[in-house]
Amino acid sequence: MSAIRDLASDLAARSDARLRDLLTARPDLILPPVPDFAALAARASTRISVQRALENLTEPELDVLTAVQLTAHSDTGQSTTAGWLRAEIAGATVKVLDGILAHLHSLALVRRAPPPGDAPDADRNRRFYLPVQSLGEALGPYPAGLGRELPQLARLLPSYAQRLPAAVELLRGLGLDVPVAGTAATTDDAAAVVQRAVSSPASWEALLAKAPERTGDLLGRLSVSAVGTSPAAAGDDSSPIQWLIRHGLLARLDANHVELPREVGRASRGHVIIGRLRAAPPTPDLGAIRTSLRDNAAHGAVAETLRLITELVAVVGEHPIATLRSGGVGVREIRRLAEALRVDTDQASWLVELGAIAGLLALDVDTSRWRVEPGMPWLTQDRVEQWQRLVTAWQDAQRAPALVGSQLTAGTTINALAAEAARPDAPHIRSRMLAALTALSTAAEGGPGDDGRAPVLTENAVVERLTWSQPRLQRRFVRLVPGMMAEATRLGLLGSGALTELGALTAEGKLDDAAAVLRSALPAPLRHFMLQADLTAVAPGYLEPEVAAELALLSTPEGQGPASIYRFSADSLRRAFDAGQDAPSILAFLARHSATDVPQPLKYLVDDTASRYGRLRVGRANSYVRSDDDAALSALLTDPRAAALGLVQLAPTVVVSQASGPELAAVLRDLGYAPALEGAPLQPTAGRSASAGGAGSPSSSRVTVNPWTLSAEDITHQVEVLRGAGTSPASGMTTAESDTLLGLETLRKAIRLRSPVRLGFADSQGNSTRQVLVPLSVSGGRVRVIDPANEVEKVVSIHRIMDVELLTLDEGAPTDA
Secondary structure, eight states: OOHHHHHHHHHHTSOHHHHHHHHHHOGGGGSSOOSSHHHHHHHHTSHHHHHHHHTTOOHHHHHHHHHHHHHOBTTTTBOBOHHHHTTTBTTOOHHHHHHHHHHHHHTTSEEEEOOOTTOOGGGTTSOEEEEOTTHHHHHOSSGGGOOOOHHHHHHHOHHHHHHHHHHHHHHHHTTOOOOOTTTTOSHHHHHHHHHHHHHSHHHHHHHHHTSOTTHHHHHHHHHHSSEEEOOTTSSOTTSHHHHHHHTTSSEEOSSSEEEOOHHHHHHHTTSOSBSOOOOSOOOOOOEEEEHHHHHHHHHHHHHHHHHHHHHHHHHHHHSOEEOOTTSSBOHHHHHHHHHHHTSOHHHHHHHHHHHHHTTSEEEETTTTEEEEOTTOOGGGSOHHHHHHHHHHHHHHOSBOGGGTTOBOTTSOBOOBTOGGGBOTTHHHHHHHHHHHHHHHHHHSSSOTTBTTEEEEOOHHHHHHHHHHHOGGGHHHHHHHHHHHHHHHHHTTSEETTEEOHHHHHHHTTOHHHHHHHHHHHSOOOBSOBEEETTTEEEESSOBOHHHHHHHHHHSEEESOSSSEEEEOOHHHHHHHHHTTOOHHHHHHHHHHHBSSOOOHHHHHHHHHHHHHTTSSOOOOOSEEEEOSOHHHHHHHHHOGGGGGGOOEEEETTEEEESSOHHHHHHHHHHTTOOOOOOSSOOOOOOOOBGGGGTOOSSTTOSOOOOTTOOOHHHHHHHHHHHHHTOSOGGGGTTSHHHHHHHHHHHHHHHHHHTOOEEEEEEOTTSOEEEEEEEEEEEETTEEEEEETTTTEEEEEEGGGEEEEEEBOTTTTOBOOO
């Protein structure tokens, strides 16, 4: 019977609650919705869906599933059970295996099956399972690090097949119990003989006893990773590699690579598939630190990050950040920002990325420069609101700022705010990292808040814990987690390597509670500063946002640390005059918020700068109106319909406008005037921010709606649709999706069994044709087949296939497929 139909029957027999659990764990199965159980089973059997499910399995679950795939055979109905798997997995118990198999069954990665015919009577009451059809493709060619089977290597590698008969004779010469000459006359027979020789523990021990030195070490390395590097000319005939090749225990793939057959790798592991089952997560040895030191470090990091982001906003407000033609911000601009902020280039890149993902910086599409987002309320927010904004943006950002500065495969470097730093999986990795930090801290002796000490979490410990929880994502964890932990430290989620209360609450999604904790921990903001005679102001702590914003407008921040220094100069005061202030208002502000009297040198500087300010006036005009008729210009200036043009009279005969030349001419014509255009029309100079359209951050910096998220109502509705379609898996086999996958399943089964099929398809003229063919491969939407009657090879497009019938080798009698 078809594996998809069997899985459909398995799904239909489940309760509504178990179906909802399955759809919650694997939402891609019903996106888009499916009409019946057959379509649901077909989609659950696709390689892409199975690969997504594998990414969420823990290490023991993946090990057990791999053992099921390597010991069970869907084509022959050879199912397996927990008691049988225990012999293939070292350190496993039947109770643990039963629980893991039940979980894998709930995820539809295995299906219930009857016991095989040769099963002992004592085992027939156990639960037997078969893997889904596409599991082998999803696991890859080397499941559990084991190579391909001996018969498969003999079919694919002619040079290896030629060596096998001679290898059998060599094994017999070593005294092994090998059949006499003539039994291994064919390649398949020779492969079977070698299989039996390495599968017996006694024969394997005898074989290793006569092998050259260091053969066991070589087998140990290759049993972990089946493919190794070994040049054909390297080593003499007595070397371990050459000895293994001559005896058929190692296959040469090409001039530089060899592969250890699966049976030999399994024997090297002690005749098991999984060398050790780690049913519980690893518990590393961690150091500890006082919680007071941890909190001091975290709160200091929060204050420093907020101060630097505020300075970045001020620096970018004066000089926007230029971008490269290839995208991102170049090294020269990052160095300029690093000098202005008095930090290194790595921290400058991180601050630029953080400012962009938090929406503080926006890309001006006209000038290709990053500038401060107009109307951004950063300076008016208090520190807790600022921190909350940064942490929320960091959690949801589909970017990995830590990748900035790393090398790509082409040898180029990833620039800040470049598209190469986009990682759609970054929010998931951060969420998993925070969960692992919480779990390690809770499990460690002296967790957060216990006896005033907290465990110090190392990068290796966190990566090891994450790899255990999702081994298929190990490479992502190794590449991204160390940088994300450094970012979490700068945001106060970690302090001196230990998880803080802020980090624990953020991991639980309680950001408001974390903000309350931070508010109570940080000192109250100040409203005063101290003015000094050297034209500087010293803020002994964090100033209120309004006071800090006003002081930053009047002066230039200097220095680092909690006590900020601001220096007054003619340039900084002119900046305040440009913002519309005057000398009395500036002196009043200083007198109101200074803990000391306003120094006389500072008063002189303010008055002197104000007296020289404004002798020359600069404004902006996009167009002008010139006329010798003073009365016409006066009438235009007083016309209320022309108020939107922003007209300003510069001279008796000249009026300027903020509108462009063509716009001004069009409006004047509508008002009844007949203007004439002089020279080339002016273009508007106002910059347009990329954020005006809702995308003010770099590529993929804002998280998008997760396409694999379903609501409870969606799942309930889908279950109702499935129940309404009937519980019989044969009642809903008319959908195009399930029909196509059933046909592909039959073709792949015929390829594995090397059996012919009766294929019904439409030819190039649209005529229906039925032929007996032997399929060779399926890929790229096409099936490569051999026509045995005409002895020619053909290629048939899958969309032209109407039906597939599996035949036996004798006279094409149909089988139960």
